[in-house]
Amino acid sequence: MSVESFDHWQRHGRPLYRADQVRELDRRTIAAGIEGFALMQRAAAAAWQSLKARWPGVRSFSVLCGGGNNGGDGHVLAAMAAAEGLAVQRILLKPRDALSGDAGRAADMATAAGVEAVPWHSDLVLEGELVVDALLGTGLGGEVRGEAREAIEAVNASGLPVLAIDIPSGLHADTGAVLGVAVQATRTVTFIGDKLGLHTGAAPARVGEVDFRALGVEAEAEVDLVPAAHLLDAGLIAAWLPPRPRDAHKGDVGHALVLGGAPGLGGAALLAAEACARLGAGKVSLATAPEHVTASLVRRPEVMVHGIRGAGELDGLADRADVLVVGPGLGQGSWGQGVLQAALGAERPLVVDADALNLLATLFTGQRREEWVLTPHPGEAARLLGLSPGEVEADRPAAALALQRRYGGVVVLKGAGSLVAGPEGLAVCPHGNPGMASGGMGDALSGILGALLAQGLPLEAAARLGVLVHALAADMAVRQGGERGLLAGDLASCARILVNPTMGEDDAAATR
Numbered sequence: 001m002s003v004e005s006f007d008h009w010q011r012h013g014r015p016l017y018r019a020d021q022v023r024e025l026d027r028r029t030i031a032a033g034i035e036g037f038a039l040m041q042r043a044a045a046a047a048w049q050s051l052k053a054r055w056p057g058v059r060s061f062s063v064l065c066g067g068g069n070n071g072g073d074g075h076v077l078a079a080m081a082a083a084e085g086l087a088v089q090r091i092l093l094k095p096r097d098a099l100s101g102d103a104g105r106a107a108d109m110a111t112a113a114g115v116e117a118v119p120w121h122s123d124l125v126l127e128g129e130l131v132v133d134a135l136l137g138t139g140l141g142g143e144v145r146g147e148a149r150e151a152i153e154a155v156n157a158s159g160l161p162v163l164a165i166d167i168p169s170g171l172h173a174d175t176g177a178v179l180g181v182a183v184q185a186t187r188t189v190t191f192i193g194d195k196l197g198l199h200t201g202a203a204p205a206r207v208g209e210v211d212f213r214a215l216g217v218e219a220e221a222e223v224d225l226v227p228a229a230h231l232l233d234a235g236l237i238a239a240w241l242p243p244r245p246r247d248a249h250k251g252d253v254g255h256a257l258v259l260g261g262a263p264g265l266g267g268a269a270l271l272a273a274e275a276c277a278r279l280g281a282g283k284v285s286l287a288t289a290p291e292h293v294t295a296s297l298v299r300r301p302e303v304m305v306h307g308i309r310g311a312g313e314l315d316g317l318a319d320r321a322d323v324l325v326v327g328p329g330l331g332q333g334s335w336g337q338g339v340l341q342a343a344l345g346a347e348r349p350l351v352v353d354a355d356a357l358n359l360l361a362t363l364f365t366g367q368r369r370e371e372w373v374l375t376p377h378p379g380e381a382a383r384l385l386g387l388s389p390g391e392v393e394a395d396r397p398a399a400a401l402a403l404q405r406r407y408g409g410v411v412v413l414k415g416a417g418s419l420v421a422g423p424e425g426l427a428v429c430p431h432g433n434p435g436m437a438s439g440g441m442g443d444a445l446s447g448i449l450g451a452l453l454a455q456g457l458p459l460e461a462a463a464r465l466g467v468l469v470h471a472l473a474a475d476m477a478v479r480q481g482g483e484r485g486l487l488a489g490d491l492a493s494c495a496r497i498l499v500n501p502t503m504g505e506d507d508a509a510a511t512r
């Protein structure tokens, strides 16, 4: 990897493509002189290596082959495994004479290697220690039909580990949505271009480990396609957060003001303020309802807490801050409405979350600005777009991009495979875990984003980095104590370790 591409990787992460773009890469590669069947053999060889790396010592497996080139990969893999003495049960969704082109040639190769073929039928028992899913790849069109559906259900019912070829069958390669039914994979080996649909929506729960194999195509096809997205990479942290100069002053690293905690809703704003302080903002202020002041000061004396009965008591606070975080515990009543109005009037970058988003969808409609980060979960995103949450989840990348087009700035669409949409395009977070399905996680994220903006990161970099650090912090906290019972308040100390990447492991352990 050249220095230039290493730098690109660190800043942007691995490129992700849609199915049509991967087909274009295939086409260019073939046009450049690598035959389609040679590419299929590379894919199968990579899959076979992946299988052996994940399941060393395996002696037998079944492979389900669909009627297209995804099935073709399966036939060639079966031939390779048989040549090394494995017992392979090769199951055909379509008879040999219905196969054409490379898929037909691949099926003949497996037959010539002595791998028997059995036609799919619903009483078939899948044999061997694991299943290879070569039913449907990037050629899937629409809801899964007919026997493919039955076969996918049989794979999932088998209880065997599954290696999915290119993409778990039934998963949409662009959106990560399940088209009726999808294979539950243990590992997915994916070729030529990593796919956006392997990393968001239902995908994180379906794909298992993703093993990306470029098959040497990147260089050969001279990739100049604009990727559909980039996968957020932990290298971003060191790239954007170098060690501070020895003479740093708190005035250099920003002042964030958290606006939230309407009467009766104190915790969320405090969680945001705490995360903001832990992520390195020089100063953190919290403007909250007076009833929350004492508790906030007891918990976090470093935060400057201001009790306000309404926006009229903000008293120039917003003007003294570099960035405002508005929404955690805001409520949608008169307190929250007044505070949001004041925030929208401030000429400061904003992080907008929770009830502030609901108010944007109802009372404060038509707002658009470039200097804000909106952080909706799918329900809030649906309200902001006038869609149902199901419609948002059916195509999360499209929803994130639509929100960014409509509202400007940068949009973080939360949920498994969080997406960041901004002027630079889409980024996807491959980290995080189900322990994050608990109250307050979004508040911690908004505080993290506020801290990064306060420290002077550009809006989109702050959003990408904040989402990454939030998810990695949750993963670190889970390694310490498990998923169930993970609290939003557990994230801040882990996130602190992550944003000090020069800290040695020993130092990090000592702080736990």
Ligand SMILES: NC(=O)C1=CN([C@@H]2O[C@H](COP(=O)(O)OP(=O)(O)OC[C@H]3O[C@@H](n4cnc5c(N)ncnc54)[C@H](OP(=O)(O)O)[C@@H]3O)[C@@H](O)[C@H]2O)[C@@H](O)CC1
Pocket: 026, 036, 037, 039, 040, 041, 043, 044, 066, 067, 068, 069, 070, 071, 072, 073, 135, 136, 137, 138, 139, 140, 141, 142, 143, 144, 145, 146, 148, 149, 165, 166, 167, 191
């Ligand atoms: N040279 C290359 O390009 C390389 C490609 N490579 C590999 O090829 C894969 C792409 O292959 P592809 O384009 O042939 O499509 P593929 O995923 O096999 O699907 C087509 C089959 O699915 C079926 N089917 C479709 N929709 C359906 C539905 N809703 N419900 C049910 N069935 C449905 C469709 O049936 P039909 O509609 O024809 O009846 C047909 O049988 C790619 O993912 C990678 O693995 C690698 O080898 C590297 C080189």
Ligand SMILES: [K+]
Pocket: 070, 133, 134, 135, 136, 137, 164, 165, 166, 167, 168, 169
């Ligand atoms: K597949």
